[in-house]
Amino acid sequence: MGLYLKDQTWGWLALLPKIFVDAYVRKCDSRLLETAWIMGYRALVCEEINVPFSNKNYASNSSTTRLIRKVVIRAKDVPELRKKLGEVNYRKQFVTVQPLDIEVARWASHDSRIDSILLTTENIHVFDKKQQNTMKYYSKPLEIPLHILFRGDVELRGVIYRRMQLYAGRRVPVIISSMAEKWNELYPPISIVKLLLTQYDIPERITLNAITHIPWVIISKKEVE
Amino acid sequence: MVEYILLALLIASVIVFSSSILLLQKSLRYFRAVKTLMENRVKGVKKPRKRYVVFAVICEDRVLFKSVENAVKEKFVEYYGESMYHKASPRLILYDETTGRGVIRVLHTCTDYLLATMGLIKKINDKNCIMLPIKTTGTLRKAREYVEKLKL
Numbered sequence: 001m002g003l004y005l006k007d008q009t010w011g012w013l014a015l016l017p018k019i020f021v022d023a024y025v026r027k028c029d030s031r032l033l034e035t036a037w038i039m040g041y042r043a044l045v046c047e048e049i050n051v052p053f054s055n056k057n058y059a060s061n062s063s064t065t066r067l068i069r070k071v072v073i074r075a076k077d078v079p080e081l082r083k084k085l086g087e088v089n090y091r092k093q094f095v096t097v098q099p100l101d102i103e104v105a106r107w108a109s110h111d112s113r114i115d116s117i118l119l120t121t122e123n124i125h126v127f128d129k130k131q132q133n134t135m136k137y138y139s140k141p142l143e144i145p146l147h148i149l150f151r152g153d154v155e156l157r158g159v160i161y162r163r164m165q166l167y168a169g170r171r172v173p174v175i176i177s178s179m180a181e182k183w184n185e186l187y188p189p190i191s192i193v194k195l196l197l198t199q200y201d202i203p204e205r206i207t208l209n210a211i212t213h214i215p216w217v218i219i220s221k222k223e224v225e
Numbered sequence: 226m227v228e229y230i231l232l233a234l235l236i237a238s239v240i241v242f243s244s245s246i247l248l249l250q251k252s253l254r255y256f257r258a259v260k261t262l263m264e265n266r267v268k269g270v271k272k273p274r275k276r277y278v279v280f281a282v283i284c285e286d287r288v289l290f291k292s293v294e295n296a297v298k299e300k301f302v303e304y305y306g307e308s309m310y311h312k313a314s315p316r317l318i319l320y321d322e323t324t325g326r327g328v329i330r331v332l333h334t335c336t337d338y339l340l341a342t343m344g345l346i347k348k349i350n351d352k353n354c355i356m357l358p359i360k361t362t363g364t365l366r367k368a369r370e371y372v373e374k375l376k377l
Contacts (some may be wrong), residue, residue, distance in 0.1 A: 016310065035283065150304075162230065184353040191344020191358065194337045199304070 017109040019043065020189045021215040023116070023143060024096070024177030026068060033065050035183040042221055045070045045094045045177075068219055070094045072118065075104045085113055091223050096143055102126050109134040115218050116143040116175055119163070121156060127163050136172045141214055145179040146187055149200065164200050168210075248319040275367035277318065278361050280343060281375070282325040284354040290320045296349045296356075297329065301342045315339050318365065319372070326375055328368045336361055 021043045022036065028046035036044055043066040051068075064133075071093050075081035081097065081104055088095055090113040098118040099105035105126045108114050117135065119127060119142055127142070135142060148162060168174045176196070180186045187212055196202040282288060294317045300358030301310050320327030331339045343356040359375070362368045 035355070038283065094277050182353065184347050186353050186355065187344045188355070188357050191341055194341040195344055198337055 010191050019216055020211050021045070021219060022178050022180070022186065022211075023094070023095055023215040023218075024072075024118075024145060024172065024179050025186075026179060026181045028067065029183075032180065032183040032186070033067075036186055037065055039185075039186060039188050041189075042066060043068070043152045043216065045214070045215070045219070047072065066219065068094050068222055070096060072096045072098060074098045074100065075108075076100045078103055078107050081107065088113070090114075094218065094222065098142065101133070102128075105131050106134055109140045114140070116141040118143045118145070119148075119160075120145065121148055124156075124159055124163065124203065127167070129166065131171055132167055132170060135167070136170065137206065139173060141173040141175045141218070142167050143175045143177055145177050146195075147179055147185075149187045150195070161200055164202060168202050168206050173214050174210045175215050261370050268346070271320060274363075275330050275332045276336045276361050276363065277365055278331060278336065278339055278343075279359045279368050279371045279375075280327055280329060281357045281359055282327070282349070282351065282354055283357060284325060285352045287322055288349045288352065288354060289322060290317065292350045293320055293327065293356075296354075297339075297342060300345045301338070304342060304345060305338050305343045309335070309338060312339055319369070321372070324375075326372050328372060330365075330366070 011131055020040045022041050023045045023048045025032065025036075025044050027048045027050060028044060029050045033044070033051060042064075045068045047070045049067060049069065069092070073081060073084045073088070073095065075084060075097060079102045081099075085095070094116075095114050096116045096118050097104070097108040097114050097119060100123050105117065105123075108117050109131070117140060134140075144164070149157070159210050176192055178186050192211055193204050193207045196207045197204055229345060231310065297315055297317070298310065301313070301315065305313075313332050315329050315331045315335075318328045318330050329339060340358050340361075345360045346356045348354060360368075360371050362371065
């Protein structure tokens with residue numbers, strides 16, 4: 001635990017009524033959970049959980065954070081995706097697909113076992129207008145990790161800007177996640193809203209839904225692990 | 226015969242009514258034009274107001290006043306440029322090094338930029354840190370009150 005995290009006055013800060021969800025955290029440890037709770041996150045979707053948790057919740061002091069396991073499937077073709085999906089317990093876990101091929105992306109859009117489709121720098125070519133139409137039709141959320149929006153190549157960020165406008169502007173559900181490995185890689189929710197507003201011209205309402213309502217609806221459908 | 230007279234009167238009244246509206250509109254336009262000519266003060270430029278953002282720094286170790294100020298400046302310039310920085314002119318008004326809470330003053334039109342910048346700060350003086358915006362107020366007195374509340 002850090003120097004200031006021991007301070008009990010943080011409880012006062014977390015009296016915010018909104019339920020913020022981080023839909024992709026790589027490694028969840030006690031320090032990260034504590035920081036997330038201070039920031040206002042009430043549910044986290046973690047790929048690797050390094051804390052003892054039972055009955056879906058992680059409890060420390062007075063805080064309770066809901067934890068869900070995340071599975072990210074990288075697939076180059078449809079048979080590979082189908083094989084990997086067969087091995088996943090989609091009723092308890094948050095299933096995200098990172099399609100590396102257009103065919104996989106189309107297929108992932110209409111599979112009900114898949115919760116979201118991940119956009120990264122590797123597979124940005126997959127997300128075209130037709131994919132947007134398919135995702136909108138099946139209400140499949142597009143997951144965008146924050147680090148690709150604010151770090152990296154300027155030209156690539158330009159491409160991401162256009163994709164964001166195409167998807168978020170045309171009512172495809174969007175989920176924003178931090179992909180954090182350490183506690184200091186998390187983003188405060190208000191900063192996420194303002195960052196996307198100032199740098200990507202995304203309206204506040206869309207970003208708020210992307211970090212509260214849309215991931216929370218998916219999480220609430222999951223069974224207790 | 227009476228019906229014809231009544232009809233003619235009706236038509237005449239409609240014409241008079243519509244022409245009076247047109248005249249009223251024109252006279253209003255002239256009135257506004259004369260009014261603006263008579264005015265001494267030029268409208269449109271608003272007085273720049275200030276906003277005070279209460280924040281908390283969560284850090285591995287204690288960080289100094291100057292380090293926080295530099296970290297904010299660095300990130301602001303990196304993401305929004307120097308011209309926006311000069312316009313916003315964020316200034317660290319108070320910072321308690323022991324509790325890690327403080328107040329930054331910024332131009333009211335640039336509050337969003339400052340809040341966004343705070344989220345991007347991940348390190349201060351090579352120490353793992355995050356900066357958490359808590360509340361935006363219009364007066365320094367309220368901001369101070371909020372910082373005092375947080376200490377309780």
